[in-house]
Amino acid sequence: MSTLSQALWVLLLGSLLGLELIGKVPPTLHTPLMSGANAISGITVLASLTLIAQADGNGALLLLGGLSLGFALFNVIGGFLVTDRMLAMFGGRKSGSGG
Amino acid sequence: MDFASCAIDLVAVLLLALGLKGLAKVRTARSANGLAALAMGLAVAGLLLQLQPGPAAWLWIAIGSAAGGIAGLITAQRVPMTAMPETVALFNGCGGMASLLVALGVALFQHDQTDLVGRISIDISVFVGAITFSGSIVAMAKLQGWLDTPDWTQSAMRHGLNISLAIASLAAGLALPTDPAGWPLWGLLLASTLLGIGVTLPIGGADMPVVISLLNSYSGVAAAAAGFVVGSQLLIVAGAMVGAAGLILTQVMCTAMNRSLLNVLFGGALGAKAGGSVGGGGDEAGYTRIVSCSPEECAMALESAERVVFVPGYGLAVAQAQHALRELSKLLEANGAEVSYAIHPVAGRMPGHMNVLLAEADVPYEQLIEMDTINPEFPRTDVVIVLGANDVVNPDAKTDPTSPLYGMPVLEVDQARQVFVVKRSLGAGYAGIANALFELPQTAMVFGDAKAVLQQLCTELRSQGVGARARVAA
Numbered sequence: 001m002s003t004l005s006q007a008l009w010v011l012l013l014g015s016l017l018g019l020e021l022i023g024k025v026p027p028t029l030h031t032p033l034m035s036g037a038n039a040i041s042g043i044t045v046l047a048s049l050t051l052i053a054q055a056d057g058n059g060a061l062l063l064l065g066g067l068s069l070g071f072a073l074f075n076v077i078g079g080f081l082v083t084d085r086m087l088a089m090f091g092g093r094k095s096g097s098g099g
Numbered sequence: 100m101d102f103a104s105c106a107i108d109l110v111a112v113l114l115l116a117l118g119l120k121g122l123a124k125v126r127t128a129r130s131a132n133g134l135a136a137l138a139m140g141l142a143v144a145g146l147l148l149q150l151q152p153g154p155a156a157w158l159w160i161a162i163g164s165a166a167g168g169i170a171g172l173i174t175a176q177r178v179p180m181t182a183m184p185e186t187v188a189l190f191n192g193c194g195g196m197a198s199l200l201v202a203l204g205v206a207l208f209q210h211d212q213t214d215l216v217g218r219i220s221i222d223i224s225v226f227v228g229a230i231t232f233s234g235s236i237v238a239m240a241k242l243q244g245w246l247d248t249p250d251w252t253q254s255a256m257r258h259g260l261n262i263s264l265a266i267a268s269l270a271a272g273l274a275l276p277t278d279p280a281g282w283p284l285w286g287l288l289l290a291s292t293l294l295g296i297g298v299t300l301p302i303g304g305a306d307m308p309v310v311i312s313l314l315n316s317y318s319g320v321a322a323a324a325a326g327f328v329v330g331s332q333l334l335i336v337a338g339a340m341v342g343a344a345g346l347i348l349t350q351v352m353c354t355a356m357n358r359s360l361l362n363v364l365f366g367g368a369l370g371a372k373a374g375g376s377v378g379g380g381g382d383e384a385g386y387t388r389i390v391s392c393s394p395e396e397c398a399m400a401l402e403s404a405e406r407v408v409f410v411p412g413y414g415l416a417v418a419q420a421q422h423a424l425r426e427l428s429k430l431l432e433a434n435g436a437e438v439s440y441a442i443h444p445v446a447g448r449m450p451g452h453m454n455v456l457l458a459e460a461d462v463p464y465e466q467l468i469e470m471d472t473i474n475p476e477f478p479r480t481d482v483v484i485v486l487g488a489n490d491v492v493n494p495d496a497k498t499d500p501t502s503p504l505y506g507m508p509v510l511e512v513d514q515a516r517q518v519f520v521v522k523r524s525l526g527a528g529y530a531g532i533a534n535a536l537f538e539l540p541q542t543a544m545v546f547g548d549a550k551a552v553l554q555q556l557c558t559e560l561r562s563q564g565v566g567a568r569a570r571v572a573a
Contacts, residue, residue, distance in 0.1 A: 007330075011323060011339050014337070015343040017116060018119075018340035018341065018343025018346075019344070021123070021340070022348060023123075025348065027454075028454040029122070030449065031183060031451035031454075031455055032128060032132075032451065033122045033451075034311070034345075035190075036128075037315060037344055038190055038194065039132075039135065040119065040139070040337060040340075041321075041338065042139075042322075043115075043341075044198045044338070045197070046142060046146050046326075046334050047201040047328065048197055049143065049146055049147065049160065050150065052152065052156045052160055052163075055156060061207075064200050064204035065163070065200075066163040067200055068163070068197045069159075069160065069164060070162075070166040070167035071200065073164055074171040074190065075171070075190045075193045076139060077167065077171030078171030078175045078186075078190050079190045080135070080139075081171065081176070082178065082186060082190075083132045084133070085180075086180070086455050087128050090458055090464070
């Protein structure tokens with residue numbers, strides 16, 4: 001029971017943190033922010049890894065875990081890279097804008 | 100959990116939070132993205148140290164990582180900037196699928212190790228994961244133009260259908276804790292997948308960004324639920340954080356479009372309510388006072404203009420005309436004109452999408468002016484050129500209470516002295532609504548592909564000696 005209440009506290013505080021982190025976002029950044037947050041939500045790789053590691057040689061479980069890991073990593077790697085590609089275009093442009 | 104892995108987890112959470120915070124500021128966004136990626140790597144490394152997987156597990160970890168990693172790498176590099184909303188939807192759907200598969204695995208093969216809380220977590224993980232997946236895929240397909248909005252989805256019937264699906268999900272979810280690997284699991288999976296489709300399909304393309312943002316929030320919730328299933332606090336924190344942040348971002352987007360979230364989700368497609376044809380181009384009925392003009396006439400107006408504002412929309416991106424636009428504005432600047440770009444909060448298909456596209460064409464950041472700043476400037480603007488934007492410049496949104504767009508903040512280009520609308524045809528906008536701007540006396544339509552028209556304008560201006568004069572001056 002104490003693990004559950006601990007987990008619920010973690011859930012509550014995590015949600016509050018998320019609400020506070022993003023207050024004002026310039027519209028310029030909505031798309032990259034959405035994409036970046038989306039990459040972070042791929043953190044579910046941790047669950048996939050746990051499933052695989054604790055499969056105890058169960059083939060079906062290994063397969064499900066492997067599939068899940070593939071989907072999650074697709075989200076993580078693709079998400080971070082595509083966000084970086086977008087943000088790279090905002091960077092280094094302070095110079096040379098005199099026209 | 101030993102002290103070392105606990106410390107690693109704490110550092111990872113801290114870095115993730117800092118990353119998410121930094122992503123909301125222009126100056127820090129890029130490094131924050133790297134920081135979040137680093138945090139993710141750290142969390143994975145810490146978990147692997149703690150789990151000590153066996154050889155068979157390592158094999159599957161290698162296979163899964165290679166497949167997902169390479170696919171992600173290729174997709175991220177190949178996808179064009181114009182297709183960014185679809186791409187985010189696709190990634191997001193896969194994240195939901197991952198949480199779903201984990202819950203499925205535990206439910207099918209390890210349910211004897213779960214207590215009531217674990218089984219409720221499986222419920223939530225399957226439910227939210229399936230909705231995220233099917234909803235995201237439908238959103239992607241609609242943005243890609245692979246799926247239309249079927250007529251039946253605009254009738255009230257869809258609410259009945261979705262409510263039945265929600266009830267079916269709830270029933271299966273209630274039954275699941277007593278029978279975790281049996282029919283309730285499959286029933287829940289089926290009902291929630293269909294619910295994801297049933298809720299997303301009726302929503303018009305113009306509202307899709309909001310839906311994607313909301314689904315993004317859901318995938319965070321799905322991750323947090325998966326955290327409960329496998330007992331990972333790090334996963335719970337990170338999932339909850341992304342879920343809450345996604346909700347805020349969704350709200351910010353809704354505010355920008357002056358629509359409530361409930362209205363977006365249950366209001367149906369805008370154009371369908373107005374009786375227009377959704378996505379049906381070439382519907383020219385209703386326009387009576389259209390003036391069209393040639394690129395030459397437009398160029399003449401530009402040549403003598405002192406203040407020019409471009410209003411770029413998604414059509415510009417589709418025509419890949421960003422670079423031609425940059426070329427034209429360089430010519431105009433050389434001619435002594437003051438050039439700026441009016442950016443509506445939802446220009447493109449996602450807030451901020453247009454900024455990314457113009458940044459790609461090296462448009463100086465300072466020239467991109469947001470709606471609230473530029474609206475008071477329109478009365479002293481000589482020429483406005485609308486490029487592939489439609490609904491965001493529709494004056495009906497301010498003046499006509501019967502218009503479905505009424506109340507949406509728009510760029511007040513009708514205040515400018517002269518307006519040119521570059522458009523392929525008189526087809527309706529993305530929301531399927533006629534635009535009163537086209538019939539105003541100061542508006543002229545320049546029909547053609549945005550890129551071709553812009554190139555013609557450049558040629559015309561050069562032939563009038565605009566570039567040459569600048570060279571002499573310099």
